[in-house]
Structure formats: structure tokens, C-alpha cells
Amino acid sequence: MEKRVYETLQETLFYEKMDNGLDVYILPKKGFHKTYATFTTNYGSVDNQFVPLGKTEMKRVPDGIAHFLEHKLFEKEDGDVFQQFSKQGASANAFTTFTRTAYLFSSTDNVEKNLETLMDFVQTPYFSDKTVEKEKGIIGQEIRMYDDNPDWRVYFGAIESMYHHHPVKIDIAGTIESIAEITKELLYECYETFYHPSNMLLFVVGPVDEQQIMQQIRDNQAKKSFPQAPEVKRFTYEEPSGVAEKKKVIPMHVQTNKCFVGIKAPSVPNIGEQKLRHELAFHVLLDYLFGKSSPHYERLYREGLIDDTFMYDYTEEREFGFALVGGDTRDAERLAAEVQKVLQSFSADAVQKDEIERVKKKKMGAFLRALNSPEYIANQFTRYAFYGASLFDILPALSSLTLDDIAAVADSCFRDSQIAVCEVVPKGQ
């Protein structure tokens, strides 16, 4: 077991790679009641074409299958795993992102039992024709719920506009039509390919004894056998660097207009350390331009073009990165134009160094605040680990971030070819 001490943060992290390839991290947190654990596979909605384990040909699977699999893993021959967790006083859940599927529990009691349940249920699939069919009704309602949600529609609409081919443009849950094609055989095939321990990471954070927990995980994994698995071969999409569609308008039964401006990164670094830096530079840049202390925010707010729903965020995963800026507005056209004007008139030469330092300070405080949350630590640590970086390098990376890093982001992304707009407007307008 390896021990990593982060002096400034006063945190100690323990790491070990299991014989079967599983990466395990434990972060003891004294004073907390809750232990939070995530068991995550490096597999998400964008992994829709790959070479299945033991096969040689690329295969395209139905959209939404990673998310479907996430739902179905909770059901076993003898019932539902939620029941098991709640008998042990835990609350369990799972989520699917573009590139990850995570299973998790939190509990203040019976931590060993719950951890055992977590490892065992994720590593013991049980899919049947009957339960697969039943799930289609439930997920169908989940899709419907999002269909009626204008915030989701404008968010996803903007991503759709930015991408030509990359499956990040496909809704994580798929469509009612695509999930209709899912069968138990397909689920097993995806499961066997992506749920191999060498493609997974287990993170435990809470008031735990690291020796004891690590031993428990070793014992649990040693009892199970897995076939040898080479690294998964995923299809590489040829994605043009510019956006697919400049503007998309979605009429809905709403009272308020919604507008997002999407900014597509033409490319992203593929080395962990550089990725982390690139991502932080993008965040600092957006905060500098659109944060509440920026002149643009004040002006747009005063003009009623934005309100408390205004947000900006940057998402970077394996081979894609995009930012979204926007929210509710009384005039979607004007907000889109104003945001684009801000982006295109940005000049790194005009930036005051102390302004960037202030944003960096703000980001440091926000990072410390985020470390209050075991959920944030486990989920984000896993995300960074999957692309070869470390969550705990954020403070030093922020400190050393320069105006050049920021200027480079603006230079490659704040171009007309990289910008797309999506609006949700009241029907009949």
C-alpha cells in the first residue's frame, strides 16, 4: 500500500493496485459520520463502438446502453440491491456520464458490509429478458422527463450543435427507439468488455481505517476470477475541429427563453498533467470573462439579459472539450450576440495580471470548499485518474497557471468556427 501525503491540504491518500488490475484509493476523513465509496468503470455513453472482449471486429451498440446497464446492474435474481443497502442503513445510487459509470453508497454504519455489497453487486451481473423489458418502461419515463425539461434540452441541444459525429452529441440515456433494441446478450457483451477490474477504480472516503479496508478489498478481489483482458479497443471518431451547426432553435411550451453559447475546443491535450492545466486555464478564463465580478456580468445583468440562472462551465473528457455559457434570458438572440462579442473581442494583452490572480484566488477557495464534500473528492478524483492526472494537483497547478496558458485557450477556441448557439423559445414565437 502506497501512502501519499498532501501537506498543505492536510490529507493523506492510500493507494494499491490489486493483482487483477483494479486501482483502489482510500482517503481517511476524521470527524465525518459518513463513508462514501464509488466503484467506477472507465466506460460511458460515448463508448458505443468497440471490439468486444474476445472478439476481433468493431461493434456498434444501441445508444443509451451504458446507462441502461447501470440501471440493470442493481437487479439480481433474488431481488433488488437497493433493498440490501437500505437494510444495512446505506443509501446507494449510480450515475452514467459521457465517459464513466459509477456505483456508489454512503453510510454511517456497517461500512464493511456495504463495501462488500458494492463490490459484489457490481461484479456479479444478472440480466434476464424479463427484467430488461421491464426496465424499458422505467427508462422510457426518465427520457420523457428530460424531454419536457427545457434546461436539459437547451444544454444538450448546444452539444448536439457543436459535434458532427462524436457520440458526445447523443443523449446519455439514448432514445425510446434506441433502448428498444437492447437485449440481455448485448448487456453481457458490454459488461464483459468494460467491467473488467483493470478498467475500474474503487475510491473510499470517510472515517475509516485504511489498513482494514484495504485488506477487505484484497480478500474480496482474491476470491473472484477474471479472464485476462487486453486494453479495450474503442472506435476513434474522425471529428472535424469546427462546430457542426451554428445555431439551433427549439420551440417549447415555456415562458422564459433559454440560450446557451457552446464553445468547442478544436483539440485537447492527451497527457494528464497538460489536460489538467488546459482545463483549469479554460475555467479561469471563463470566470474572468463571465464571473459575477466581471464587467460583462454586471452589464448583462443590468440589461436583464441574464439572471441567477446564468452559468458557464467547461467539460473536458478523453478526447473532447467544450464550454457552455448562458441561461434564462428575456432575449435569446441578443444574449447569444453579446456572449459571442465578449469571446471574440477578448485580447490577452488587455488583461491585468492582478485580475487573473484574483480569479485564481477565487478558484483556490472554491477547491477547498469542494474538499468538504466526500462526493466531490471521490467522483472528481476518479475522473482525473482516468485521464492520468490527480485531483490533489489542482492547487499547485492553479498557482503556476500563467497568462500564456489562458491566452492559448482563447486563441484556439474563441473563433467563429468553434462557436454554436442553441435557444429554447416559447412555441408559436
Place this chain on the structure above:
Amino acid sequence: MVDEKITTVGPVRVHTISTNKYKTNTLVWKMKAPLAKETVTLRALLPYVLQSGTADYPSVKALRTYLDELYGATLNVDLTKKGEDHIMTIRIDVANERFLPEQTPLLEKALQLLADLLFRPALEGGRFVEDIVAREKQALSQRIQAVYDDKMRYANMRLVQEMCKGEPYALSPNGELEDIDAITAERLYRYYEQSLAEDELDLYVIGDVDEEAVLAAVKRRFSLPDRPQPSRAPLASAKARGEINEVIERQDVKQGKLNIGYRTNVTYEDDDYYALQLFNGIFGGFSHSKLFINVREKASLAYYAASRLESHKGLLLVMSGIEPANYEKARRIIDEQMQAMKNGDFTDEEMEQTKAVIRNQLLETLDTPRGLVEVLYHNVVSTRKRPLNEWLAGTDGVTREDVVRVAEKVALDTVYFLTGMEGATENGKAGV
């Protein structure tokens, strides 16, 4: 479990909770007054105007720049209702400088800022800045309208409006759209003075803090007139209804929202409060509950089907999202689950499971500064004081008879269904 010390400084109850488990320190300021049509919109606007500027930092930009300098201190406000009280909350969360390269006394500065927000707002001509008030009025109307576009929230709000018609609880904590126009900077300023003079005031300070130092700072910076003990108006009585109110509303939606309201006739004040929690946990509060198992897992009708309590007002609210054509079926299944509760048709295992989950949920809530304050604040809202350790013992002690006794008191009041324009005849594509 939690070391809460309460000291009164003038009319302010100062709650300090000293702990070193966080990397930040948190201040939460709460002002409470009865929920009333005359003041609800003024209160909905006031904290937003206060967070727009102080005498020293008289604009959003100036104030936010200062917060950035304090290593990204966060400042946010919100409005809630608890029972028939309306609560304004201002929160400031600031990094603990122990983890930073630079040793600025951030907590002290945060306390000073909170005092400035409250007592030295940005003014012009002895009242709030016209421009700020105008902007915040506009933002408030956008906030109220936004509910309409979020169908889950909208259905919740509509159910409560229909169910509590004529009771203060029907009011939304975000105020009334039609009352915004008439508010002037002067009128709002008068209301600001009135609320500082009359509201019940609580300040929570959570983190790696020294109680004596906090109290000294509060004494120095928070000087407020004394006020009489607030008298508590009895809850607006639930109208005795012979029949169930059924409301069907049509909009251009794909998914129907079925929301059902019951009167629990048990509140936080009552001995049966813990039994009520257990009742809700078995019925619909969790993913092992009857609603989740029967509406979602067995019948495959919904993605979400759950219930929650408003324990100061005494409401049980069920919510689910279903295919419009499945309305009757979903209602029947929900009715059956309620009947099962009344018949005592639940196992000892369900009892134990629910106790374990409630215990876990409480302890987890105490791990976040925000959750901790919300739990402790119940004891301000209610005349009944329940120390935290009593919550655990109280839940443990609930028997099956207690749960059935509570179930028998729970009475169906209103069924609200938001459905598509096509009517309930549309043939769902998603059904099995």
C-alpha cells in the same frame, strides 16, 4: 454528536458549532416572520437587494470583487417556508486560511461583511439604490416565471396552491408576480427597517471557530433593538372536506405529473413525529419504499415515485412522472400503498430497514454545514425542542402500532395531475 452552543446577543440567537472537519467556515443568518400575503413579495425581494451592494462595495461588481479577494468567499441568499413562517437566509462561506499560503483572517472579514450587508446596505437618498431595486424586481419576476418551465417544480407548487387555498401556506416563498410592480425603493427600505426590528433572528457560525471570539465580534457589530417574544399563530386549520379535490391541468407536455397531497394531522410538535417520519420512509421516502417498489419497479410506470413531508405544516406530498394514459393505474397503485399502510401491511423488516436509513440520512446531513443548520433550525421554527440525540433514540423507539396510528390519521386531500393536450387517451410508446 454536534456541539451547538446558543448565546443570546440582544435579539440575536448566536449558535456556534465548533468543528475542525471542514476546510471552510460558514455563516448562516436567518430572519423569520409569519408567511403573509402583504409581506411575502417584499421579503422575497429584500435579501437579493441586500446582496447587491454595501456602503463600502456599492455594486454587485465591487462586492463580488471583494469576495474573490477573500479567496472566493461565497455569498448567497434564499427564501423558504417552514409551516406558516417565511424565512430569509443569507449564507457566507469562506476558506479557512490554515490551508492557504496567505494568512488573512478570513472569518473575521466574513463576519464584518455580513454585518455590512445587513446594517450598512448601499443607499442613495436614505433608501435603497433605485437601479438595484429595479434590476432585482426584474430578476424576481424571472425567478417566479421560471417555475412554470420546470414541470416537476410547477406540479409541486400547483398541488400546494390547490390544496392550501385560503391558507398562508398556499403562498410561494418567492412571492407573487402581480405584487412586484408596486414595490418602490422607499417601500422596500421601510420594510427592511421593520423586518430588522421585528423578525426572529438567528446566526449560525460553523467551523474551526472560537466561540468567545465569535460572540465578541457579534456584540461589536450586530446592534439591534430588543423585541417582544414572537407569538405563534396557530396553523391555519385544515378545512374539513367531505370530498377529495381533483384537479386536472393540460399543457403541452410529454410526461404527466401526478402529485397527491395528504394532511398528516401530525407535525413536528407532536409526540408522533418520529412515527410520522417512519411512516413516510416505509410509504415513499426511499428507494426501498412501497411507492418506488410498486409504482416503479413492479409496474414499470414511472422513473420517479416518491413522497416527502412538510413536517411543520403537516403535509405529505406524493410525486411521480407517468405516461398520461397510465393515470388511473398509477392512482390505484398509490391508493393501494396508502391502504396497506393503514392496514399495517408492512413487515418488521421494512420497519428496521427504514429506521436504519433514517438514522443514516440524519447523520449524513450533519456532515455538511448547510444540512446541519437546517436540522438545528427546526428547533427555532417549532416550540417543541428536539435535541439531536433525541432524534436517534426517538426513531429507534417507534413501534409498528405507532406507525399504524399515524397512518390512520393521514387523510387524502387533493389530487393534481398535469397532463398532455391530447388527453388521457394517448397510447404510450414507453409502456411495457
